Structure formats: C-alpha cells, structure tokens
Amino acid sequence: MSDNHNSAGxxxxxxxxxxxxxxxxINQPPKWWMLGLTASALWVVIYWIMYPAIPIAINGTFFQxxxxxxxxxxxxxxxxxxxxxxxxxxxxxxxxxxxDMTPAAILADADLSEYVTRSGKVxxxxxxxxCHGQNGVGTEQKGAKFAVREQGLMAPRLNxxxxxxxxxxxxxxxxxxxxxxxxxxxxKDSLTAQQIDDVAHYVKAMSEEGGKDKxxxxxxxxxxxxxxxxxxxxxxxxxxxxxxQAMGSANLTDKIWRFDGSLEGIKQTITYGVNSGDAxxxxxxxxxxxxxxEQGHVVSKLDEVSIKKLAVYVxxxxxxxxxxxxxxxxxxxxxxxPAAK
Amino acid sequence: xxxxxxxxxxxxxxxxxIYNEHAEWSTNLGDATIHAKRMPGRFRTLKYITESxxxxxxxxxxxxxxxxxxxxxxxxNRQFHIFNLTILPQDIWMVSLLLLxxxxxxxxxxxVASRVFCGYFCFQxxxxxxxxxxxxxIEGNPNKRQKLDxxxxxxxxxxxKVFKHLIWLLISLFTGISFTIWFVDAFAYWHDLxxxxxxxxxxxxxxxxxxxxxxxxGFMREQACLWLCPYARIQAVMADSQxxxxxxxxxxxxxxxxxxxxxxxxxxxxxxxxxxxxxxxxPTGVDIRDGQQLGCITCGLCLDACDSVMDKIGRPxxxxxxxxxxxxxxRPVHKLYQHPRTWxxxxxxxxxxxxxxxxxxxxxxxxxRVEPERQPLFVRMSDxxxxxKYTFKVLNKTDNDLSVIVKTEGGIKGQQLIGSETPKLxxxxxxxxxxxxxxxxxxxxxxxITPIEFRVENADNPGMAAEYTTKFTxxxx
Numbered sequence: 001m002s003d004n005h006n007s008a009g010x011x012x013x014x015x016x017x018x019x020x021x022x023x024x025x026i027n028q029p030p031k032w033w034m035l036g037l038t039a040s041a042l043w044v045v046i047y048w049i050m051y052p053a054i055p056i057a058i059n060g061t062f063f064q065x066x067x068x069x070x071x072x073x074x075x076x077x078x079x080x081x082x083x084x085x086x087x088x089x090x091x092x093x094x095x096x097x098x099x100d101m102t103p104a105a106i107l108a109d110a111d112l113s114e115y116v117t118r119s120g121k122v123x124x125x126x127x128x129x130x131c132h133g134q135n136g137v138g139t140e141q142k143g144a145k146f147a148v149r150e151q152g153l154m155a156p157r158l159n160x161x162x163x164x165x166x167x168x169x170x171x172x173x174x175x176x177x178x179x180x181x182x183x184x185x186x187x188k189d190s191l192t193a194q195q196i197d198d199v200a201h202y203v204k205a206m207s208e209e210g211g212k213d214k215x216x217x218x219x220x221x222x223x224x225x226x227x228x229x230x231x232x233x234x235x236x237x238x239x240x241x242x243x244x245q246a247m248g249s250a251n252l253t254d255k256i257w258r259f260d261g262s263l264e265g266i267k268q269t270i271t272y273g274v275n276s277g278d279a280x281x282x283x284x285x286x287x288x289x290x291x292x293x294e295q296g297h298v299v300s301k302l303d304e305v306s307i308k309k310l311a312v313y314v315x316x317x318x319x320x321x322x323x324x325x326x327x328x329x330x331x332x333x334x335x336x337x338p339a340a341k
Numbered sequence: 342x343x344x345x346x347x348x349x350x351x352x353x354x355x356x357x358x359i360y361n362e363h364a365e366w367s368t369n370l371g372d373a374t375i376h377a378k379r380m381p382g383r384f385r386t387l388k389y390i391t392e393s394x395x396x397x398x399x400x401x402x403x404x405x406x407x408x409x410x411x412x413x414x415x416x417x418n419r420q421f422h423i424f425n426l427t428i429l430p431q432d433i434w435m436v437s438l439l440l441l442x443x444x445x446x447x448x449x450x451x452x453v454a455s456r457v458f459c460g461y462f463c464f465q466x467x468x469x470x471x472x473x474x475x476x477x478x479i480e481g482n483p484n485k486r487q488k489l490d491x492x493x494x495x496x497x498x499x500x501x502k503v504f505k506h507l508i509w510l511l512i513s514l515f516t517g518i519s520f521t522i523w524f525v526d527a528f529a530y531w532h533d534l535x536x537x538x539x540x541x542x543x544x545x546x547x548x549x550x551x552x553x554x555x556x557x558x559g560f561m562r563e564q565a566c567l568w569l570c571p572y573a574r575i576q577a578v579m580a581d582s583q584x585x586x587x588x589x590x591x592x593x594x595x596x597x598x599x600x601x602x603x604x605x606x607x608x609x610x611x612x613x614x615x616x617x618x619x620x621x622x623x624p625t626g627v628d629i630r631d632g633q634q635l636g637c638i639t640c641g642l643c644l645d646a647c648d649s650v651m652d653k654i655g656r657p658x659x660x661x662x663x664x665x666x667x668x669x670x671x672r673p674v675h676k677l678y679q680h681p682r683t684w685x686x687x688x689x690x691x692x693x694x695x696x697x698x699x700x701x702x703x704x705x706x707x708x709x710r711v712e713p714e715r716q717p718l719f720v721r722m723s724d725x726x727x728x729x730k731y732t733f734k735v736l737n738k739t740d741n742d743l744s745v746i747v748k749t750e751g752g753i754k755g756q757q758l759i760g761s762e763t764p765k766l767x768x769x770x771x772x773x774x775x776x777x778x779x780x781x782x783x784x785x786x787x788x789x790i791t792p793i794e795f796r797v798e799n800a801d802n803p804g805m806a807a808e809y810t811t812k813f814t815x816x817x818x
Binding site: 110114134135137157159160161162209251254255256316317318319 | 717725728774776778
C-alpha cells in the first residue's frame with residue numbers, strides 16, 4: 001500500500017505533509033458547484049427582500065414586501081386568512097342554510113344534522129362541558145370536598161331521557177338560548193322535621209321498583225305519601241309526582257336524580273329548596289347563552305346558529321325526545337318514518 | 342470490438358484468475374452509440390411478438406365497461422376499477438400480494454431461463470427496439486448510421502436527425518399520454534389535452550414521462566440496463582448452473598479462426614469463424630463469447646446471427662444456444678422439476694396467487710364497523726333501563742347508493758334498538774356513519790359486558806349484509 005498511485009501531478013499543495021506522504025491538494029471545487037453557491041447567495045438576498053424579512057413593513061415603501069411573482073404582496077397573515085377562507089367556503093353551503101332553519105328542521109335533514117354534530121362537539125367542549133361533563137355525562141360532586149348542598153350532580157346529565165324542561169330539540173334550543181333557573185321553595189318553616197323525613201322516604205320509594213306499593217307496608221312511606229298529597233308538593237310536582245315540564249319541576253317517580261338521591265340528599269333539597277335564597281339551598285342555574293342589545297345584535301359569545309348546533313348535538317346524545325311517538329321495539333319495528341306533526 | 346479473450350483454464354474462477362482477467366475487462370460506458378444490426382431469425386420474430394404485449398399499455402385504457410373505463414387506477418378518488426370490481430383502500434393489502442406475485446414470477450422465470458423479462462418484455466428493451474428501428478428506417482443500416490454520426494453537419498444530416506428526433510418525441514408523447522390515461526378517464530383526458538386544460542399533476546406526469554421515454558429509449562439505451570436497472574443487479578442471484586441462457590459453446594467453437602479454403606475449416610480449428618456477427622447484432626454491445634456477463638440481457642439475437650452463419654458455412658446450428666452451465670461443462674443436466682430453487686419461487690408465487698384469489702372472492706359489498714361510545718359507556722334512563730350508544734360506519738363498495746336496515750343478534754332480552762326506524766342511506770364508494778342506541782331493561786342484564794352482534798343489510802336485498810360483534814356495557818354487578 002505504500003506505492004503512491006496518485007501523485008500530485010502538478011496540482012499545488014498547501015505545503016503541509018503528514019506521515020511522510022500525505023499532503024493537501026489545493027483543488028478548486030467544480031465550476032458548476034461554485035456557480036450554484038453564488039446563485040444561492042444571490043437568492044438569499046432576493047428572498048430576504050421578497051418575503052419581507054425585517055419588520056418595517058410600511059405601506060407604500062419598498063420594504064412592505066414585493067412578494068413572490070404572481071402571489072401579490074405576500075404576508076403570513078394574508079396566507080392564514082386565505083386558508084381560513086377556504087375552510088369557510090367549504091362550510092358555507094351548510095352554514096348559509098342553518099340561519100333560517102329551526103333546530104327540528106336541521107335534525108330532520110340527515111346531511112345537515114351530521115354536519116352540525118361535528119361543530120357541535122367542539123362548541124360543547126368549549127362552553128358546556130365544564131358543568132355538564134364531556135359528552136354530557138354530568139359532573140358528580142361527592143365527598144368531603146363539597147358541602148351537603150353541593151352533593152350530587154353539578155349540572156344535569158344530558159344523555160339520559162329525563163328532561164326538566166322538555167327534551168324536544170326546539171325546547172333544548174330554548175333552554176340553551178334563554179337559560180333556566182330551577183325553583184323550589186325551602187320547606188324548613190312550613191314542614192316539621194318529621195314531615196320532611198316522611199316525605200323524603202316517600203319520594204325515595206317512588207323511584208324504586210314497586211315503590212308506591214311500599215306505602216302499605218312501610219309506615220314512614222305511608223306517612224310521607226300523606227304529607228305529599230296534603231301539603232303543597234303536588235302544586236309543582238303534580239298529583240302523580242311526575243313533574244310539570246312547563247315549570248321545570250322534577251319527575252320524582254323515575255330513576256334519575258337531579259340532585260343527591262340519597263335519603264339525606266332528598267331531605268336537604270326539601271328542607272332548603274333550590275335557588276330559594278337560603279344559604280343551604282341547592283343551586284341550579286343554566287346561564288342565558290343568547291343575549292342581544294337593543295338593536296337586536298348578538299352580544300353573547302354564542303350566536304343563534306351555534307346554539308342550534310348545540311341543541312341538535314345535545315339531542316343526539318341519546319335522550320332527545322321526538323316530536324311524537326317514542327322508539328318502537330325493534331322486533332315489531334314498523335319501518336315508518338317519524339311522521340312530522 | 343474487444344479481441345477474443347484467451348484464458349488459461351487453470352485460472353478461470355480462481356482468485357488470481359479474476360485479477361489476471363481484469364486487464365481484459367472492457368466496460369461499455371456508452372461513449373460510442375451502439376448501432377446494432379437487425380437480422381431475421383426465430384428469436385427476432387419471438388421478440389416482435391412478445392414486445393407487442395405493450396400494445397395493451399397503449400390501447401387498454403380505452404376499453405369501456407358498462408359505460409365506464411374498464412381499467413382505471415383512480416388514485417385521485419382512491420379506488421381501482423377493474424371491470425366490475427372496485428378496489429378501495431381497505432383492500433390494498435392485495436396490492437402487496439400482487440407485487441409479491443409479480444416479483445416471484447420474475448424470479449421463477451429467471452431461475453429457469455435467466456433474463457427472459459429483460460430480453461423480451463422489458464419496456465426499456467421494447468422502446469429501444471422501436472427507437473432503433475425508426476433510426477434504421479431514417480438513417481439507414483448501422484454502417485451508414487456510424488458514417489452519418491461522424492459526418493459534418495449538412496442539410497441532409499440535419500433533415501434526417503430532426504426528422505428522427507421528431508418521431509422519437511412523438512412516440513414519447515404518446516407514451517406519456519398512454520401512461521396517464523390509466524389513472525384518469527381516457528376520453529376526458531384527451532378532451533382536456535386537446536383543449537389545453539390539464540391539471541398540474543397531469544401536465545407534470547405527461548412531461549416527465551415524455552422526457553423520460555425520450556432520454557431513456559433515445560439516448561440512455563443499454564446504459565439504463567447496465568447502470569440504472571436494479572433488476573439487472575440482482576438477477577444473478579436467481580440463476581445457477583441449471584439455468585439455461587444464451588451461451589457460446591467454448592468446446593465446440595475454440596480455437597476460433599477465419600474461414601479459409603472455400604467453406605472448409607483448417608484442421609484443429611473450432612467452429613467459430615470469428616465473423617463478429619454475434620457482436621454486431623447485440624443491442625447492448627457485448628461479446629457473448631466472453632461468457633455470461635452483466636451486459637447480456639439474454640435476448641437471443643446473437644443466436645439468430647450465429648445460426649445463419651453456421652447455415653452458410655455448412656456447420657450445425659447451436660454454436661451459440663440456450664444452454665445451462667452444467668450442459669456446457671459436461672456435468673449431468675437435471676430436469677426442470679429437479680430444480681429446487683424454482684420450486685421455492687413457484688411455491689411463494691402460488692401462495693401470493695392464492696391470497697389474491699381469496700381476497701377477490703371476499704371483497705364483499707358492505708363492510709361494517711361499530712364503535713361503542715366510550716364516554717359514557719352506558720346511560721341510565723328514566724325508567725331505569727340502560728342505554729348504550731354505537732357509532733356505525735358502513736362502507737359501501739358497490740357502485741350504487743344503498744338503503745340498509747340495522748338488526749341485532751344476541752345482546753339483552755327485551756332490548757330496544759333506537760335510531761333504526763328508517764333505513765339508512767349509504768352513499769356508494771365511501772363510508773357513511775350513523776348512530777344507533779340500544780336500550781335494555783336492567784333486570785334482564787346478567788353481566789357487566791354482554792356481546793351483541795349487529796347486522797346491516799340492504800333493504801332491497803337482504804342477502805347483501807355485513808355483521809359486526811361488539812359489546813353492551815352495563816353498570817358493574
């Protein structure tokens with residue numbers, strides 16, 4: 001290997017020699033390579049001016065940026081705006097329809113209802129999930145961290161079929177747009193502790209299987225039934241205790257509890273009420289999401305179209321109530337369309 | 342061309358032999374254009390026949406089937422149409438088997454008869470053959486072509502050269518168009534082309550393939566086989582001493598020498614008369630008498646040339662012939678079925694083929710996926726029943742929009758299906774999604790998780806259906 005096959009052959013060297021025979025040639029890079037390097041250096045300068053690289057973008061001056069040929073005067077903000085416009089154009093064909101449609105009409109249109117579900121998901125996560133939980137599962141408040149009046153759900157679950165104010169999609173829209181305030185008076189002055197205890201037993205029994213029959217066997221339940229019928233409970237909850245949606249009173253016979261459904265929890269609700277002004281009252285406030293000024297301009301965070309999307313989205317959680325007949329058992333499912341009445 | 346190589350037999354194949362041979366290696370770097378002679382013969386005819394396979398490439402895309410392009414690789418819409426079949430991205434695994442099948446076919450053929458693909462089917466070979474044929478028509482035979490190349494530029498040379506390149510470019514353009522129309526509707530593409538209304542991608546593809554064809558077939562030619570083609574590099578590992586390939590019978594041919602005495606060879610002289618016809622017809626410019634080598638695409642044209650010379654001098658044909666190394670070196674010649682290498686390739690080939698046939702028979706028309714809602718897993722309804730939410734994704738692989746109805750199998754006694762009252766419209770060629778709820782009375786639920794099978798079936802044709810098994814979740818018990 002000691003033979004030097006590649007003699008310098010007249011190429012000048014740097015003059016340094018290592019290990020007896022290793023020398024550095026002074027070889028120029030190829031011409032095409034040098035041309036490329038020079039062209040790249042020139043391009044840096046041109047690019048630096050064309051995409052204004054210094055923040056002195058003053059209108060009318062050269063440094064405002066000349067932009068790439070054919071692209072007009074390019075800025076990153078303009079590019080963003082153009083990209084967003086593409087998105088808006090894609091959505092435009094649906095968005096333009098939503099404005100004049102009722103939530104029920106949107107729900108009936110398969111294509112539109114699919115579209116609003118997608119954007120409804122984002123709106124719900126941003127605005128609603130804090131209280132109602134992701135996907136409307138509700139936020140359970142339990143344990144020592146919370147006061148007795150705070151035990152139970154922070155806000156109603158939205159994916160069951162129990163609705164205080166009604167589960168039709170247009171009603172859901174009204175609830176979101178206008179807000180709701182639960183109202184139940186405190187009974188700590190009108191009923192004795194014994195009566196409250198009895199009526200709590202009765203209310204709890206009603207939600208259990210065969211609960212109403214327990215009245216015959218269980219003395220507390222029987223006494224509670226009497227209190228329920230004779231005091232003002234039926235005024236709001238109805239004689240059958242199934243609630244009156246027009247006033248938002250709870251259905252006491254189903255399995256869903258808006259607040260803590262334990263005996264202690266029920267007594268707490270009856271004693272201090274809901275939004276009754278009492279310090280120990282339960283709080284149930286749905287904010288008003290649609291606000292307008294005198295000229296009718298929307299001033300709230302959400303506008304009508306967003307709330308329509310939310311209404312359809314919440315409806316489709318699984319508890320939404322159709323305009324008429326309930327779902328049929330599949331075995332004898334008549335393949336009839338849900339007749340619009 | 343290179344002088345005949347004289348090898349000392351003891352050195353052939355040994356390490357010293359390789360280094361001694363080194364001086365004899367001549368490397369075709371494409372400095373001089375190879376103007377190969379065209380001679381008629383069996384393999385020349387065979388080559389014309391096999392090369393006409395590429396007419397399918399030019400005209401196959403115009404075939405119509407039920408008013409649509411019969412063969413359309415619609416990459417833009419992510420679906421392949423092959424007559425009645427529509428292959429969607431979900432079936433793409435079959436493409437990997439197809440590639441395996443093609444590779445193994447190539448391997449198996451190579452192990453039996455060496456580079457049959459290169460010599461008879463390869464697009465590079467076929468296009469170069471077409472380009473040189475045109476060159477011969479315009480510029481004359483190889484001698485005239487060499488003279489024309491060397492001649493100074495005059496009106497005649499310019500006319501011939503411009504005409505030749507124009508024809509080459511036209512063929513290249515037609516090649517580019519023919520390639521593109523396999524991916525877009527052929528007639529719509531021609532319409533857009535005539536109206537200069539092609540998309541950027543279509544223009545780019547057209548230009549790339551036009552220039553690529555022009556450069557590769559017009560200028561690169563055998564250099565593409567020598568230095569660009571990956572298959573040329575790997576093919577040697579598939580061939581062995583049992584593989585037949587065009588070979589020069591050294592024992593019969595050597596010592597070679599000029600033909601003398603009116604058709605009678607001098608005693609002690611082999612059959613090779615050193616006429617160089619085999620070299621002159623070679624499209625890659627190799628001398629087959631040097632043995633098997635990288636440049637040889639085994640096209641068999643030298644066999645035709647040698648046979649015609651052997652006929653003329655009254656010697657038997659087959660001085661250059663398809664023969665295995667075993668045969669030439671006097672070892673026992675094995676039968677084709679005694680070639681284990683081929684069996685390995687063929688068995689992999691058959692497995693791939695089996696997979697594709699299975700896949701094509703199980704393409705299905707509907708595909709169903711059901712995702713149970715994860716948050717919440719279940720919801721307790723006001724009557725105490727438990728409701729689960731399912732997102733259905735139904736892929737419709739047919740060419741028509743379908744209405745499907747949803748049914749269940751198993752699950753909980755007394756369960757209700759909510760959301761399936763009306764048939765669901767599933768647009769063709771894509772996946773549609775919808776939501777179904779299942780509500781079951783709690784007293785009938787036995788386990789936390791109960792399997793449930795969903796079935797969607799075409800409302801008009803219940804035989805067209807797809808099933809998916811998932812689970813119904815209830816509170817822990």
